[in-house]
Amino acid sequence: MAASDQQVPTKPKRKRFRDLSPEQQAEYRDNLRHSAAHVLAEAVLKLFPEAKLTIGPPIRDGFYYDFDVERPFTPDDLSAIEKEMQASIRANTAFVEREVSRDEARELVADNRYKQELIDGIPEDEKVTFTSHSNGAFDDLCRGGHVDTTGQISAFKLLSTAGAYWRGTEANPMLQRIYGTAWESRDKMRVYLKQREQAQQRDHRRLGAQMGLFFFDQLAPANPFFRPKGAFVYNTLVDYVRGLYQRYGYDEVITPQMFNTDLFKTSGHYDNYIENMYMLEIDEQEYGMKPMNCPSHAVMYSKSLHSYRELPIRYADFGRLHRYELSGVTAGLTRVRSFVQDDAHIFCREDQIADEVNGFIDMLNESYEVFGFDSTRFVLSLRPDKRVGSDELWDGAESALEAVLQERGGEFETAEGEGAFYGPKIDMFVPDALGREWQLGTVQIDFNQPERFDLTYVNAESDRERPVMIHRAMLGSLERFIGVLIEHLGGNLPLWLSPTQAMLVPIADRHNDYAYAVASKMRNAGLRVEVNDASERMNAKIRDAQLQKINYMLVVGDREIEDDAAALRTRTGENLGAIKVEEIIAKLTEEVKNLTL
């Protein structure tokens, strides 16, 4: 501690933020952000006295507060509110917590049904507390967790407004939410806002257009068009997965696109998923586009008699799926209405579950490493209240999944009650450029479909037994995967996945022929190369290749022609100088072979 601390201050001196432990820092930020939410609520009440307060938690990078108000907030409201907040912060008043009795609490929020509901939800053995600031001018039911004074909220900014249902349920009234960000210093906030801006540069929709990969058109909302280069990426991913399947023992199948709805009545989708299905009528019969592959795989399994010796059977399917998603939730490639998954269903005996899941995670980890996903979050979801299958089945499956995760030693989270009604599952989440997480991989145990389709195998005693079905996807929807991958890599696809691996850049027109000759050599070696023979300056050609995220630029001029070489430049801006064309080919070929990131 500093020497100045020898003088005993009247109040314990606050430690500087950077001297706090990581846990304390996180707590301080939460407190800061939650305090900012209080100040926000105060400001809103000043300007909109009729507003009803609800909740205002700290969130990642900031905070929000939900209000029940007569009309939605406008951008102008936001700046007015921000001004009010600043006044309150300048006043630098203390946050004061106090315990109140339940009756008193109810009295204090008598005209606020939301707060009443919150009080009802507080367990009997917990204290009910209110927190005030601005010398009591603002008072709110609050669990606590504040900074000492409003003045500590030195850096904040209101970012956006949004409608939000009370408790996130559509049946509830829609509240108006204000999002803001708050930091321990102005510098930190500046850094954050800048990062936010940079993340937008990595948005896959922006990069996808820039790289000429795909586009959307209102003629087919939420259905991407993949241009030649995008289709190349798409198909190369499928090829990659097929390669893994060959090693990990999967068999690819092809199944129909649309089915008589009898299938979905058997599978249960007709009762539970019809809202998301595209239906059509053919020959006065009701048909539906498949939203999932599992029913067709169950049909395929049921078409022949199976011995326990055949199991596990692993059917892989790159079938196109259609799901009607609400218009408000579709987004770029990450949430579309038509997509293909690297989907497969494993039919196995109960005692094979652990091995199957284990083998799947091996494959998944192998692939995620190739793509550089190193912050994958594994979540194990256990039995919900509403479920099918006996407790014994669930016990077995849950402990099998948990044991696999335990034995592998990696970190994972457990979500009680979050499993599907048909079985427990493990989901794998990966963040996008803005830190929003998307589910890519999943492995789900299913006790339901085998029952519904009456699937059986013959065991060693010649008796019929019920197999377990395992749904699993590694990259998940290829569309989403491509979107997340682009953001993850900032568009810098690895060489093996890159639609254009190298751009030949002739310095002057007289070098064009040589450039074409080099390109042809490289193409013969299996590389994907283009020649930019435009009558442009070399700088412009390089810039053009950079924007397209092309891995290598091969600059050729008089000197290179002399030596049968090309000056190699990487998209990271590195100039590797003149290298013999043969060497370049060898280098790139090696890089492709090794799936170098």
Added chain:
RNA sequence: GCCAACGUAGCUCAGUGGUAGAGCAGCAGUUUCGUAAACUGCAGGUCGUGGGUUCGAUCCCCACCGUUGGCUCCA
């Protein structure tokens, strides 16, 4: 689906109650250049769609379509 914002040239955007502009891209010509944007010129838009108000609508109003940010990280 719900709340809000937005929709103008291929892209990024400006603009006004009197039928529209810029930069980049495209095309033509000039330039032939050493590691992220050469110069000149030309061409390019039923201002998302459909109604309404108005002498007149890209602009104001309504509806629809689409896109974007949100819609339990719970007092």
